[in-house]
Amino acid sequence: MAGMIGFTDNYQDRSNRDGFQFEFFCERCGNGYTSSFKRSVTGFGGKLLRMGGDLVGGEWGQKMSSIGYDSALFSDGVRGPAWDKAMREAVEEISPNFHQCHRCGQWVCGPVCWNGERGVCADCAPKLDQEIAGMQAEAQRHQLRESIARVDWTNNVQHQHEVTARCPSCSNETGGGKYCQHCGTPLAAAQEAARFCGQCGTKLNPSAMFCTGCGTTT
Structure with a gap:
């Protein structure tokens, strides 16, 4: 349907009185992208209403309010056509940087968490070159521990202490x-x-x- 907006379970709304902006996150690594800031016409209009009311002692603002242009209509918490339009544009801008894994359903970032060769996320099909590099590093650490353990590192370490003899009668x-x-x-x-x-x-x-x-x- 034309009114529906997809790709919306991994975002945070950073919009304010001046405009709209959204942050979208990778559900695997947590990194993400921020959409371009879109200035809000209604937010700017709300500022004009407040400025106009202040300039003329509130009379102009009261008149505008009486005909339905109250600046409360432009408050941040109200979602309407302007928010929907900004959200849809943000999704169109950011979604090419993400892929949805059809195996686990996660939305993941393309550069790090998407395995393009397998067509699924790196959790479902790890990238083999990275896995091999990780195994090699772990094997090196294990072999180094064994190699170091075979060397006597205590030759120059004084670990024996003289026992002081005490008299059983006076304890001196x-x-x-x-x-x-x-x-x-x-x-x-x-x-x-x-x-x-x-x-x-x-x-x-x-x-x-x-x-x-x-x-x-x-």
């Missing part, structure tokens, strides 16, 4: 000798008495090389 640093430097506790005897298997907890003899409870090397 022992000083590294046979007796605590702070309280004189015999450290060798304390160490021997405190030997237990780290695996099962069995008490160990001072000279034991294996745990008698589980066989773990001490």
